[in-house]
Amino acid sequence: MSRAALLLVLAALGLGSTAHAAGLPGPRREIFTPPSPDAPYHGSLDGLAFGGSGELRFAEDRQAGVSNPDWFSVGWVKGFILARLSSRFDLAMQGSWERVADDYTMERAEIGYRLGRAYQAHAGIFLAPLGRTNLSHDVPSYDFAERSLVATQIVGVPHAQVGVGIRKLPPAEGVARMYWEGDVVTGYDDGVITESPGGTRIPSGRNNYGDKNGIPAVVGRVARRSASGHEIGLAVQSGPYNSTEIDGVHVDRYRWMHVAVVDANAEWAGFRIFTEGAYALIDVPPTLQALYAEQQAGASVEMVRTLFDPLFRGWRGSAVTAGLRADMVDFDRSVQGDSRSRLSASVNLYHRPMAVTRIGWYYEIRRDRFNNSTPLAGVTFTAAAFF
Amino acid sequence: MPHPWSHSEDEVQSVIRNRAGAGRASPNGTGSGWRFAAIVAICALSLHVLGCDKLLTTKPDPGERFDTPLPGLDNGELGAFQRGHTQFRKAFSIAEGLGPIFNNVSCASCHSGDGRGLPENTLTRISRDASDLAIDVGGPQIQDKAIAGAEPERLPSGVLVSYRMPPPVFGVGLIEAITDSSILSHEDPGDADADGISGRANMVTPAPYVPATEPGGGPGPRVGRFGRKASVSSLLQQTVEAYHQDIGMTSSYRPIENVNPVASHPAVDPARDPELTDAEIENVMEYMRMLAPPAPGDPTPARDRGQVLFTSAQCVKCHIPTLHTGPHDIETLANRDVTLYSDLLLHDLGDALADNRPDGGADGKEWRTAPLWGLRVAREFLNGQLFLLHDGRAHTVDQAIRYHGGEATGARDAYLAMPPTDQAALVDFVESR
Numbered sequence: 001m002s003r004a005a006l007l008l009v010l011a012a013l014g015l016g017s018t019a020h021a022a023g024l025p026g027p028r029r030e031i032f033t034p035p036s037p038d039a040p041y042h043g044s045l046d047g048l049a050f051g052g053s054g055e056l057r058f059a060e061d062r063q064a065g066v067s068n069p070d071w072f073s074v075g076w077v078k079g080f081i082l083a084r085l086s087s088r089f090d091l092a093m094q095g096s097w098e099r100v101a102d103d104y105t106m107e108r109a110e111i112g113y114r115l116g117r118a119y120q121a122h123a124g125i126f127l128a129p130l131g132r133t134n135l136s137h138d139v140p141s142y143d144f145a146e147r148s149l150v151a152t153q154i155v156g157v158p159h160a161q162v163g164v165g166i167r168k169l170p171p172a173e174g175v176a177r178m179y180w181e182g183d184v185v186t187g188y189d190d191g192v193i194t195e196s197p198g199g200t201r202i203p204s205g206r207n208n209y210g211d212k213n214g215i216p217a218v219v220g221r222v223a224r225r226s227a228s229g230h231e232i233g234l235a236v237q238s239g240p241y242n243s244t245e246i247d248g249v250h251v252d253r254y255r256w257m258h259v260a261v262v263d264a265n266a267e268w269a270g271f272r273i274f275t276e277g278a279y280a281l282i283d284v285p286p287t288l289q290a291l292y293a294e295q296q297a298g299a300s301v302e303m304v305r306t307l308f309d310p311l312f313r314g315w316r317g318s319a320v321t322a323g324l325r326a327d328m329v330d331f332d333r334s335v336q337g338d339s340r341s342r343l344s345a346s347v348n349l350y351h352r353p354m355a356v357t358r359i360g361w362y363y364e365i366r367r368d369r370f371n372n373s374t375p376l377a378g379v380t381f382t383a384a385a386f387f
Numbered sequence: 388m389p390h391p392w393s394h395s396e397d398e399v400q401s402v403i404r405n406r407a408g409a410g411r412a413s414p415n416g417t418g419s420g421w422r423f424a425a426i427v428a429i430c431a432l433s434l435h436v437l438g439c440d441k442l443l444t445t446k447p448d449p450g451e452r453f454d455t456p457l458p459g460l461d462n463g464e465l466g467a468f469q470r471g472h473t474q475f476r477k478a479f480s481i482a483e484g485l486g487p488i489f490n491n492v493s494c495a496s497c498h499s500g501d502g503r504g505l506p507e508n509t510l511t512r513i514s515r516d517a518s519d520l521a522i523d524v525g526g527p528q529i530q531d532k533a534i535a536g537a538e539p540e541r542l543p544s545g546v547l548v549s550y551r552m553p554p555p556v557f558g559v560g561l562i563e564a565i566t567d568s569s570i571l572s573h574e575d576p577g578d579a580d581a582d583g584i585s586g587r588a589n590m591v592t593p594a595p596y597v598p599a600t601e602p603g604g605g606p607g608p609r610v611g612r613f614g615r616k617a618s619v620s621s622l623l624q625q626t627v628e629a630y631h632q633d634i635g636m637t638s639s640y641r642p643i644e645n646v647n648p649v650a651s652h653p654a655v656d657p658a659r660d661p662e663l664t665d666a667e668i669e670n671v672m673e674y675m676r677m678l679a680p681p682a683p684g685d686p687t688p689a690r691d692r693g694q695v696l697f698t699s700a701q702c703v704k705c706h707i708p709t710l711h712t713g714p715h716d717i718e719t720l721a722n723r724d725v726t727l728y729s730d731l732l733l734h735d736l737g738d739a740l741a742d743n744r745p746d747g748g749a750d751g752k753e754w755r756t757a758p759l760w761g762l763r764v765a766r767e768f769l770n771g772q773l774f775l776l777h778d779g780r781a782h783t784v785d786q787a788i789r790y791h792g793g794e795a796t797g798a799r800d801a802y803l804a805m806p807p808t809d810q811a812a813l814v815d816f817v818e819s820r
Contacts (some may be wrong), residue, residue: 064446065444065445197480197485290532291496320426336770363442372770375444377444
């Protein structure tokens with residue numbers, strides 16, 4: 001119970017309220033301005049904007065009644081530098097470390113060239129437009145402590161790759177329009193299989209520093225946003241993922257992987273609703289097909305409602321929101337089991353638009369390839385802010 | 388001039404407006420009192436959740452699982468158990484050494500919940516005779532999976548074939564600790580008592596890497612007790628060979644990769660050999676050694692009657708309820724009764740079950756008496772299904788009994804002669820173990 005008391009004290013203290021960011025659009029309402037920063041700037045210095053964000057996580061996680069000793073951790077740390085080199089050239093650098101992946105990721109090292117008012121060519125390392133969550137994730141304005149399973153287990157958010165492409169920029173607020181992005185990128189690599197113990201795991205094939213098989217992948221997203229901010233998007237990435245030669249010896253043919261993601265964002269009956277679904281087709285070598293999945297799927301639906309805004313009179317920018325999310329992934333469509341299903345709830349106190357403390361609960365059922373289930377659950381307290 | 392990346396004050400206000408627009412409760416900031424009460428309620432609810440086991444998962448009853456430690460282990464032993472528990476579940480990637488040819492990616496991938504496996508986990512053993520394991524064509528076990536660049540093994544012609552379902556791994560420490568004399572005391576190779584049931588130990592030579600300090604190790608022959616034909620005497624050997632043959636993981640005991648001998652080109656995995664440390668092997672071995680069998684079901688009048696029938700039908704001639712352990716480094720394994728319902732001896736089970744493939748000292752019709760413990764919860768770890776006998780052909784205890792022949796013919800016929808209610812009582816007793 002001591003952990004519970006600590007969580008409560010931390011919640012009461014409102015840890016994370018020290019952020020002094022300039023502000024950013026709220027949950028799922030962020031405005032894409034090139035190159036789509038999901039963070040406010042900390043300061044400006046002669047054309048530079050720089051800053052970062054981070055999250056502390058206190059949690060009582062249990063698996064089948066057994067507590068995980070990892071009750072205090074850093075959720076993520078992210079730093080970014082944005083620069084406007086000229087009226088047409090933009091430069092963005094963004095890197096992060098994440099607890100879940102226990103890995104550093106270069107999310108952006110990207111140069112953009114503005115083509116007129118609505119178009120931008122870009123090159124470098126950037127977040128693949130494979131679904132809305134991958135393009136904009138883990139901002140402290142997000143209403144849940146953890147990303148959805150479909151984002152983390154199928155798409156592999158953050159999924160950044162080396163590439164080049166062009167995008168039509170999102171419309172300004174209040175304007176209805178289609179927008180899109182199309183890129184040629186390095187694609188996933190054969191870590192999908194070779195570094196993936198226990199079956200196909202697409203995130204194990206993330207690789208954003210270079211190509212490993214000489215054939216690029218293509219990734220694109222088309223979305224329509226209404227004047228009221230509702231949006232629906234369709235994204236697809238397709239390309240070979242495997243190495244065909246090892247030390248000069250031809251070992252396999254090119255094997256393709258296709259990932260499609262649909263996302264939608266709307267408001268209904270006072271709720272902000274966001275849903276994302278993904279489907280993946282993986283060409284697995286015949287000698288591994290009984291153990292490694294050829295089809296994976298996942299979906300999530302989340303509903304968020306603002307309860308108080310502001311929380312108290314005079315506390316400008318404060319708000320309390322509550323969210324509920326259901327999500328599941330099926331790691332292998334050909335077998336019963338090998339899946340995860342989760343229900344998450346979160347109550348979030350925004351001290352300012354960009355600093356939040358959350359109290360959350362989740363309950364998850366994991367099924368192995370025998371379809372044996374293991375329950376996991378937890379109460380989490382997180383504090384996230386830009387700095 | 389505003390910074391090019393900044394959001395204007397108007398934009399921040401827009402954010403606040405947007406957020407308030409969705410489900411806005413009180414945009415004017417009134418009602419602070421009940422808001423405070425709501426926050427307190429949320430915190431109280433969080434505390435309640437923390438105190439509510441159902442919302443945060445509960446521990447299953449240890450007696451209902453296959454992966455719980457034996458009672459009475461000390462802290463050091465429990466620590467070793469937990470390390471092995473993790474290692475047993477570790478699925479290996481190709482980068483870590485999986486392959487080049489293999490059957491599955493982890494121990495737990497074949498032994499569901501540490502229990503039995505499914506038919507798709509069946510291993511294929513081949514040989515030409517007891518002394519020729521057909522190594523030159525992929526024996527003694529066919530690895531039907533391969534990493535990129537390697538060729539999986541295919542079943543060759545002209546060999547003897549036996550299909551083997553993954554057995555449960557709980558209770559193997561108790562089996563290991565059973566004294567030779569406890570097992571050998573039930574031998575009757577010449578059927579001296581003329582009851583039609585013989586029973587003999589499979590005396591085997593341990594692998595050279597098994598030291599004499601290990602149970603079942605040292606110069607042979609030793610009493611075989613592991614495997615469907617009791618062809619292995621040492622838990623260390625069983626562990627090392629499973630890693631090497633089933634998963635393709637090398638160790639200092641078996642440092643050379645298992646490759647397809649008839650492949651058109653050589654292929655190995657990218658990991659450096661040995662791919663497992665001695666500690667990793669020992670962790671898994673110690674884990675299995677300390678795994679407890681599930682608790683039997685509660686007695687009922689029907690089960691009590693089933694037990695009487697089980698005895699009267701002579702099933703207990705081979706499925707001996709209790710054997711005894713001797714001295715052991717792990718105190719909880721030492722000098723105790725082991726209620727496994729097996730004599731761990733080889734018996735001729737007739738033509739229907741014969742694989743006609745000799746294995747060590749066992750001939751093609753002989754099988755080690757299968758322990759009956761754990762049957763009570765076996766279905767729970769196999770999607771509600773049951774796969775009994777060496778190749779999983781029987782889906783119920785009744786079917787398994789009917790497949791018995793050879794030395795078990797008398798017991799089988801006694802079962803078949805029972806009225807259905809007695810048969811059901813006997814089956815209920817067996818399924819309550």
